[in-house]
Each structure stands twice: as C-alpha cells, then as structure tokens.
Amino acid sequence: MMANHHTHLAAEYFYTRRQLGSFTIFIAPYCSQGELLDFAPLANQWNAPVMSIAGTNPSISDKSQYPTNLSVAPIHHTVLHMFLEQLFRHFKWTTIVLLCDDNMLVMYYRGVCTNLQALLRPPKYQLNTLKFDSSKIRPDYERHLKEFSRLARVAIILARPDVTRDFLVSAGKNGMSGNDYVYLHIQPYTLLPIFPSLVYSNGDGNDEIARSAFTSLFSITFDTERNIDLLPETSRRFILDRSEVIHNLTYQPNERLSQVALAAFESILLASQVIQESIDESGDLSDGRQFTRRFWNRTFNLPTGQLYINENGDRFPDIILRQWDAGKAVFETAMLFRSAERQLNVSRPEGVIWQGGTVPPNEPVCGFTGKNPICQPSGHSGIDR
Numbered sequence: 001m002m003a004n005h006h007t008h009l010a011a012e013y014f015y016t017r018r019q020l021g022s023f024t025i026f027i028a029p030y031c032s033q034g035e036l037l038d039f040a041p042l043a044n045q046w047n048a049p050v051m052s053i054a055g056t057n058p059s060i061s062d063k064s065q066y067p068t069n070l071s072v073a074p075i076h077h078t079v080l081h082m083f084l085e086q087l088f089r090h091f092k093w094t095t096i097v098l099l100c101d102d103n104m105l106v107m108y109y110r111g112v113c114t115n116l117q118a119l120l121r122p123p124k125y126q127l128n129t130l131k132f133d134s135s136k137i138r139p140d141y142e143r144h145l146k147e148f149s150r151l152a153r154v155a156i157i158l159a160r161p162d163v164t165r166d167f168l169v170s171a172g173k174n175g176m177s178g179n180d181y182v183y184l185h186i187q188p189y190t191l192l193p194i195f196p197s198l199v200y201s202n203g204d205g206n207d208e209i210a211r212s213a214f215t216s217l218f219s220i221t222f223d224t225e226r227n228i229d230l231l232p233e234t235s236r237r238f239i240l241d242r243s244e245v246i247h248n249l250t251y252q253p254n255e256r257l258s259q260v261a262l263a264a265f266e267s268i269l270l271a272s273q274v275i276q277e278s279i280d281e282s283g284d285l286s287d288g289r290q291f292t293r294r295f296w297n298r299t300f301n302l303p304t305g306q307l308y309i310n311e312n313g314d315r316f317p318d319i320i321l322r323q324w325d326a327g328k329a330v331f332e333t334a335m336l337f338r339s340a341e342r343q344l345n346v347s348r349p350e351g352v353i354w355q356g357g358t359v360p361p362n363e364p365v366c367g368f369t370g371k372n373p374i375c376q377p378s379g380h381s382g383i384d385r
Contacts, residue, residue: 074260
C-alpha cells in the first residue's frame with residue numbers, strides 16, 4: 001500500500017527489496033491523474049498488477065497500453081461520463097456549463113472537470129467552463145451564476161457540498177432557480193471533512209432559501225455508500241473490531257464507511273481470491289498480465305457485497321440520480337444508471353418531477369440572454385421565458 005511518493009517507493013522496493021521470483025501486486029490510492037500516469041508505465045514494464053482504490057483515468061483504462069492496471073475504486077470517470085451522456089440524451093440537453101472549483105484540496109473535482117472538458121465536446125455538446133478557487137477567497141457566486149445564465153440553463157457544479165449550497169442560495173436570491181434552471185452536483189462519496197453530506201441547513205439565516213432553491217438541484221452519487229449497520233454480520237464485526245482495536249476508531253450507529261478504506265479492504269479480498277484460483281489451476285503466478293485478466297468481466301461476491309469488474313478490468317459502480325423533495329427536505333432516488341447494462345432507468349413510477357410540469361428546455365424560447373428576435377417587439381427588450 002502506498003500514498004504519497006508512491007512511484008519512488010514502488011521503484012525502491014522493486015529494485016532493492018523485492019525477492020527475486022516473487023509475485024508483487026501494488027495497491028495504492030492514486031488520488032490524482034498524474035499519480036496514475038506516472039506509475040502505470042512502470043507497472044507495465046515490470047509486468048506487475050497494480051490496483052487503484054481511489055483514482056481512475058480514461059487513458060489508464062486502455063489495456064493495450066496498460067494491461068496490468070485494475071481499478072477497484074468506488075468511483076469511475078468513465079461511468080460518470082456514460083451516465084451523463086444518457087441523462088443529457090434523455091432530457092435533450094446539449095448546452096452545458098461546468099462550475100469548477102480549482103481548490104487544490106479537492107483534487108477529485110479538478111480531475112472530473114478536466115475529464116468532462118475532454119469528453120463533452122462539440123459538435124455534440126456546447127460546453128463552457130467557469131472556474132473559481134474556494135480556498136483563496138469566498139467565490140463571487142452571483143457573478144458566476146449570471147455568467148452561467150448567459151451561456152446555458154444546465155450547470156454541473158464541481159465543488160464541495162457546502163460550496164454547492166452557497167451557489168443555490170445565491171441562485172434562489174437572484175431568481176436563477178425554479179423550473180428554468182437545472183443544477184447537477186456530483187458527490188463521489190461521503191468522507192469528512194472534504195466530502196460532507198449535501199444538506200440545505202447550516203443555520204446561517206439562508207436555510208429556507210436553500211430549501212426552496214434545492215428544487216432545481218439534483219444529486220449524483222455512486223451507488224457504493226454502505227452503512228456499517230447494514231453489512232452482513234461477519235463483515236460488520238470484522239470491520240468494527242479491527243477499526244477499534246488496531247486503529248482506535250469507533251464507528252457510530254448508522255455511520256457510513258470510508259469508501260476508499262473499504263475499497264482497499266476489498267482489493268485484498270479480490271487479490272487473495274484470484275491468487276488462490278491461479279494456484280489451484282496452474283500454480284503459475286509469473287505473468288502479471290495473465291493474472292490481471294482473471295479479474296475481467298466478473299461479479300465477485302465478497303463479504304461486503306457484490307463487486308462488478310467489467311471486461312476492461314475496471315470496477316464499474318452504478319450511479320444514482322436523486323431529486324430534492326422540499327416538503328420532506330430530503331433527496332430521493334429518481335433514476336438509476338446500471339453500469340453493467342449501460343442502462344439509465346427510472347427508479348419510481350413518477351420519475352423526475354418537474355416544477356413546471358415539463359422538462360426544462362435546453363434553451364429558453366427567447367434565448368439565454370433574452371435577445372432572440374422573436375421576443376423583441378419594437379422598442380422593448382426581451383425577457384427569458
């Protein structure tokens with residue numbers, strides 16, 4: 001297991017401490033795109049399997065270039081892109097704005113912003129990106145939202161949940177919520193303090209504005225969040241006891257597990273199972289490429305639940321689209337993307353409920369700035385409808 005300086009640590013181990021003839025598997029977070037791109041060529045040269053438990057990258061998924069790389073991360077950029085493609089096609093949205101936080105502490109959102117810029121391209125999409133850095137000064141939410149409204153009506157907010165809430169508060173105050181606007185927030189998993197839960201209330205005097213404005217907000221999450229109390233008893237007791245005895249960490253009732261920590265645990269379970277299969281069948285563990293292929297296109301039944309690795313060696317989690325219910329003040333599941341079938345399904349009879357009764361159009365009748373000639377009577381200025 002490696003974290004910072006993992007390429008250096010791996011090379012030092014491989015060349016100076018590894019026993020000749022031994023079989024080595026590298027397991028690491030690879031939180032940034034650069035980490036993956038640094039290490040994958042080395043693993044390929046060594047013919048050594050490498051399992052990523054946090055970071056993913058479309059380039060690394062190319063097994064013609066990186067045949068020993070596996071992803072068991074609870075998130076995946078490619079799945080997110082496939083989901084968004086189907087979602088946008090379903091609602092006929094093609095003009096999109098990315099509101100991207102350039103904060104170095106939230107590398108996940110920086111990576112997603114870069115990937116979506118590369119994937120959502122013309123002529124299929126008209127994409128604009130607005131960047132800010134929440135670590136330096138309080139973002140000028142109103143200015144960014146006004147620029148967004150000049151360019152589109154569908155925005156993907158790539159920022160922490162607290163920053164997303166502040167965007168929606170500003171939207172509510174400035175008439176940029178309601179059925180004409182759609183905001184999508186992506187949350188990879190719940191992990192304090194970087195990825196807290198997305199909530200409307202924080203006691204700043206704007207809670208009711210946020211509660212109302214959230215009706216324009218959809219939450220996108222990977223279907224990997226697991227409540228400690230809902231796991232099978234054997235797994236639950238193993239995780240609780242090990243966390244408390246070895247790491248002095250006590251889980252509270254109904255607390256969610258760290259998905260990255262769980263992915264690390266699951267990677268050990270996966271590797272152990274496939275190692276045993278290899279030994280039972282041939283006893284040969286000399287070929288990392290052949291070993292890696294044993295993971296492909298399989299659903300593993302682990303103590304923590306089912307885990308699907310696709311035909312390319314990537315864990316493909318399902319994705320949930322949740323819609324805000326202002327009356328209950330909760331997000332409720334509206335749609336589910338089944339990654340194994342590449343299928344977007346409605347999760348409830350009523351599907352997505354739109355305030356105006358119809359899907360917000362890709363572009364208002366009078367255009368984004370209200371200057372469409374059909375809405376310009378002589379001597380009057382246009383208003384978005």
